[in-house]
Amino acid sequence: MNKILKYSLYDLIRSRWMFFYFGFFLLFTLGLFWLSPDLSKVAISMMNIILILVPLIATMFGLMYFYNSREFTELLLAQPIPRRHIFLGQYLGVAGSLSFSFLLGMGLPFLFHGLFTSAELPLFLTLLVSGVLLSFIFSGISFYIALKNDNRIRGFSLAILVWLMLAVAYDGFFLLLLSYFKDYPLEKPALALSIFNPIDLSRILILLKLDIAALMGFTGAVFKKFMGSQIGMLIAFIALLFWMLLPVLGIRRASSKKDF
Amino acid sequence: MKKWLFFWMLTQLAQITRATLIEVCPDCNYCTPGEGILSAEAGDTVLIRQSHYYETNILIDKPLTVIGENYPVIDGQMLDHIITVTADSVVLQGLQIQNVGTSFIEDRAAIRVEKAKYFQILDNKIFHTFFAIYLAHARHGIVRSNTVIGQAVDEMTSANAIHAWYCQHLEVSYNEVARHRDGIYFEFVDHSRIFENNSHHNIRYGLHFMFSNNDEYYDNTFRNNGAGVAVMFSKTIQMRNNLFIDNWGRSAYGLLLKEINDADIVHNIFQRNTLAIFVEGSNRITYKENDFIRNGWAVKMHGGATQNHFSHNNFFQNTFDLTTETNGIDNSYNDNYWSEYTGYDLDRDGRGDVPFRPIKLFSYIVNQTPEAIVLLRSPFVGLLNFSEKASPIFTPTNILDESPFMKPIPWNQSPTHDSH
Numbered sequence: 001m002n003k004i005l006k007y008s009l010y011d012l013i014r015s016r017w018m019f020f021y022f023g024f025f026l027l028f029t030l031g032l033f034w035l036s037p038d039l040s041k042v043a044i045s046m047m048n049i050i051l052i053l054v055p056l057i058a059t060m061f062g063l064m065y066f067y068n069s070r071e072f073t074e075l076l077l078a079q080p081i082p083r084r085h086i087f088l089g090q091y092l093g094v095a096g097s098l099s100f101s102f103l104l105g106m107g108l109p110f111l112f113h114g115l116f117t118s119a120e121l122p123l124f125l126t127l128l129v130s131g132v133l134l135s136f137i138f139s140g141i142s143f144y145i146a147l148k149n150d151n152r153i154r155g156f157s158l159a160i161l162v163w164l165m166l167a168v169a170y171d172g173f174f175l176l177l178l179s180y181f182k183d184y185p186l187e188k189p190a191l192a193l194s195i196f197n198p199i200d201l202s203r204i205l206i207l208l209k210l211d212i213a214a215l216m217g218f219t220g221a222v223f224k225k226f227m228g229s230q231i232g233m234l235i236a237f238i239a240l241l242f243w244m245l246l247p248v249l250g251i252r253r254a255s256s257k258k259d260f
Numbered sequence: 261m262k263k264w265l266f267f268w269m270l271t272q273l274a275q276i277t278r279a280t281l282i283e284v285c286p287d288c289n290y291c292t293p294g295e296g297i298l299s300a301e302a303g304d305t306v307l308i309r310q311s312h313y314y315e316t317n318i319l320i321d322k323p324l325t326v327i328g329e330n331y332p333v334i335d336g337q338m339l340d341h342i343i344t345v346t347a348d349s350v351v352l353q354g355l356q357i358q359n360v361g362t363s364f365i366e367d368r369a370a371i372r373v374e375k376a377k378y379f380q381i382l383d384n385k386i387f388h389t390f391f392a393i394y395l396a397h398a399r400h401g402i403v404r405s406n407t408v409i410g411q412a413v414d415e416m417t418s419a420n421a422i423h424a425w426y427c428q429h430l431e432v433s434y435n436e437v438a439r440h441r442d443g444i445y446f447e448f449v450d451h452s453r454i455f456e457n458n459s460h461h462n463i464r465y466g467l468h469f470m471f472s473n474n475d476e477y478y479d480n481t482f483r484n485n486g487a488g489v490a491v492m493f494s495k496t497i498q499m500r501n502n503l504f505i506d507n508w509g510r511s512a513y514g515l516l517l518k519e520i521n522d523a524d525i526v527h528n529i530f531q532r533n534t535l536a537i538f539v540e541g542s543n544r545i546t547y548k549e550n551d552f553i554r555n556g557w558a559v560k561m562h563g564g565a566t567q568n569h570f571s572h573n574n575f576f577q578n579t580f581d582l583t584t585e586t587n588g589i590d591n592s593y594n595d596n597y598w599s600e601y602t603g604y605d606l607d608r609d610g611r612g613d614v615p616f617r618p619i620k621l622f623s624y625i626v627n628q629t630p631e632a633i634v635l636l637r638s639p640f641v642g643l644l645n646f647s648e649k650a651s652p653i654f655t656p657t658n659i660l661d662e663s664p665f666m667k668p669i670p671w672n673q674s675p676t677h678d679s680h
Contacts, residue, residue, distance in 0.1 A: 047637065168640045171639070175640070182629040203638060214556065
């Protein structure tokens with residue numbers, strides 16, 4: 001598996017898409033720091049990018065890579081290599097190179113601005129960690145979808161649908177549920193609902209690190225207490241890991257059954 | 261001519277020195293402030309030399325001028341009251357008074373003025389006290405240029421820096437009050453003025469009015485308090501040129517109005533407060549030429565507010581500009597500048613041609629379902645607000661600014677408190 005991972009990682013890191021992705025984050029982050037001296041504003045803008053763009057690009061890129069390297073994959077399948085090594089290696093290559101570009105693109109400007117020695121370190125670590133986790137989660141999901149669907153158009157539309165559900169529509173249902181049951185105490189259900197969506201969970205983890213959290217009043221206090229406790233952090237982390245593992249398990253299962 | 265002048269000066273000098281000067285220092289005839297004050301006659305001046313005195317329960321029951329040289333320290337050792345004034349025309353100046361312990365039975369204070377008139381408390385430093393300056397049934401007094409810094413930890417075990425109860429015609433000015441329960445507290449205090457004070461890091465309110473009428477406060481700074489100013493159950497209060505800044509926290513606000521009638525709020529700056537103005541049950545209030553800058557909520561109107569008129573205010577980048585359940589009766593929001601406004605101005609008269617709706621759908625929803633705030637900054641909420649802005653369905657249609665300004669409104673720079 002390591003060999004496959006190495007090949008796909010090298011292959012991807014040298015591709016111009018990765019340079020483009022890296023350059024985008026680098027320029028965007030530098031631009032933000034240049035435009036605004038206010039750290040909390042910079043963090044909010046970055047949060048928006050991380051929550052929308054990172055999942056979208058990870059989804060698209062995973063699909064593209066899978067479909068484009070199909071012939072190479074078939075060649076590999078003819079060799080005496082376990083199937084799961086091939087697909088997991090490719091998946092980790094995609095997720096790893098996406099995370100690498102993201103980390104470098106956002107991390108370098110942080111480094112220039114001395115954020116790793118400032119008091120804002122937890123906030124920016126949360127930003128970076130959630131970006132990496134979202135890259136892994138969404139490239140995994142797209143890989144699974146691609147494995148299940150040979151029809152590219154179907155694959156793309158399904159993946160986009162999943163992204164749309166998690167990034168946008170989920171919050172709509174969330175809001176509907178909340179307003180429907182508004183006569184009941186809703187802090188705990190809201191907490192549970194937001195843990196089930198990696199994008200919401202990342203957003204809340206980041207928001208709680210910002211001073212804007214004061215706007216969230218009592219509900220925010222409940223969240224902060226939960227996320228501030230060891231159990232809460234553990235549960236949040238397990239939820240994100242679960243989201244990471246779910247597609248990986250799916251990929252393993254699907255790849256061993258798939259008829260090429 | 262010179263002779264006459266000399267003679268005139270002599271007589272003047274005689275007049276001044278008729279009042280005796282009593283000196284207090286460890287090696288003087290009077291070793292403690294209490295001894296000096298006890299033996300002074302009405303009209304005398306007691307000069308306290310720089311030293312550290314341990315004394316409590318000093319009673320001033322005759323008109324005296326007590327002056328400290330280089331801030332002599334009067335230390336209460338956390339025991340009892342320090343200075344109590346019961347006579348008219350007392351001046352206390354240049355003292356450093358410290359260490360009054362918490363009491364749950366009596367209102368211990370560093371300086372207590374009771375049933376006295378024409379007192380002046382000037383330029384004192386008061387550290388680590390329960391109440392610092394306590395005025396009861398006092399009239400025509402001045403509290404000016406004092407520095408009062410406490411060590412309040414919670415509301416239960418702390419008290420107010422400057423506390424006035426049943427007073428009239430006070431002037432509280434140029435003081436710095438910090439780390440107490442309330443910075444300045446007025447209960448049943450009428451016809452008084454509060455200006456140029458700096459009130460910060462107080463646990464509850466920077467300034468607190470209860471049942472006080474016809475007062476005014478201006479040119480003050482309220483920074484980083486539990487809440488900047490709370491005005492409750494009071495009538496005709498003038499609030500001008502104040503700075504409400506960084507009153508930030510889960511239940512913090514800049515200005516709280518509760519059961520207030522006939523107030524003017526003019527030329528104030530509200531910056532970075534969780535909630536800049538919280539209005540509850542208040543009537544006939546004019547909000548004019550205030551700046552609301554980067555607050556969580558700029559204005560939150562809560563039940564039973566009538567004739568609240570907002571005009572010529574600037575709203576810059578607040579997370580929510582306005583939240584209200586109903587329009588109430590006869591409240592208006594016309595002629596303001598809103599940085600959120602995206603309309604156009606074809607006839608170039610400086611006013612937008614389409615009305616502005618200050619209530620976002622999300623703030624409306626949050627008002628109904630407070631837990632929905634967990635969706636703050638979610639992309640879906642952005643989408644929702646945008647579609648509601650394009651065609652309003654849910655938000656109250658009668659709350660709008662008919663003629664919003666296209667550019668920030670400069671304040672009308674006429675002097676606002678030249679009448680004093």
